[in-house]
Amino acid sequence: MNFTSKIFNSHSKEDGDFFLGIKAILGFKPKNLDIYKKAFLHRSMNKRDKEGIPMNYERLEFLGDSMLGTIISKHLYAAVPEGDEGYLTKMRSKIVSRKHLNELGKDLQLIKFVESRIPKSHFGDNIHGNVFEALIGAIYLDRGYQYCEKFIDERVIEPYVDIEQLEGKVISYKSLIIEWCQKQKKTFNFNVYEDTGNDAVKHFAVKLSIAGNVVAKARATSKKKAEEKASKRAYFALQDRMSKPKT
Incomplete structure (x- = not known):
């Protein structure tokens, strides 16, 4: 019995659908599905774990933000050897700007996975970027740095990071x-x-x-x-x- 079959046989149909949806976005199989579920859990659900600690995507969002910044920094350091600290910092800011992250989250249609008691139509644009960062945090916890870097390379750097275009992009x-x-x-x-x-x-x-x-x-x-x-x-x-x- 393969891994996907185990998911469908040992969990609900909703888990199986969620697994396939996340797998299609990641490009690889998630191991711990519960981590990814938490990446889309809004605080309005008021869920807590066995220790009574609140469960929502905000801590994963914090972790994902750090991982994204680190991996983008590594890419820019290698891609622009002549760039000084100030230049590299500005370029990183353009890539990980809230507006850009919101666009990435929208492109991947991550909002459809969000579990919330608030109607999705009531959310602002930032929900898209928030869950995108939370997803990165979940990838890191589930599969480690290499898979996290692979996802960011394929979903952020390759399709969206063009150094010449970024140089002329206004953040604020x-x-x-x-x-x-x-x-x-x-x-x-x-x-x-x-x-x-x-x-x-x-x-x-x-x-x-x-x-x-x-x-x-x-x-x-x-x-x-x-x-x-x-x-x-x-x-x-x-x-x-x-x-x-x-x-």
């Missing part, structure tokens, strides 16, 4: 605006205030002023998003005066 428009203002010795200010308007969800509005002049406005569901949105608009409005940042 807010950081670009602040850096430019500091270099140009210009004052800047993000004036943020609540703006509920007619929306059911609370919004925040931002006015970005540079040298006393309002250059961009934006609104979003959080202060951070509103500031980034306003900064992006300011960047494109001022790009004829701003030299493209070197990475």
Whole structure:
């Protein structure tokens, strides 16, 4: 009896379907299925182990984040021998940015495995990146470093990591605006205030002023998003005066 048959005969049909779904994503057989189940267990389920310790994907997410950073760092160190510490750090940040991880999680359709009492339609984009990192943590615990590296090579580095494209990729428009203002010795200010308007969800509005002049406005569901949105608009409005940042 092969390993897959044992899974179907000794566990529920749900376990068998989960095993096949995870195996298709990993490209190899998972050994301890319970570890992978935990990688998709949302804290809203309020599950605990025999010792009463909460069970959810957050600890695996922490571990996966560390493993991803380590393996990406190793790749960049070998791929860009002329890169100094600052350059390599910026490149790693672009690869493991929250936006990129969310895109990776969406591409793999990991949300379909998430077990939660909250409707999946209510989750924000970060759930996709969170469970992607948790999956990496599960791989490391289940199969070790080599399998973890193999998964990241095949699912992240080979299809998505292009050094030349990454060099021109902007992580944060807010950081670009602040850096430019500091270099140009210009004052800047993000004036943020609540703006509920007619929306059911609370919004925040931002006015970005540079040298006393309002250059961009934006609104979003959080202060951070509103500031980034306003900064992006300011960047494109001022790009004829701003030299493209070197990475």
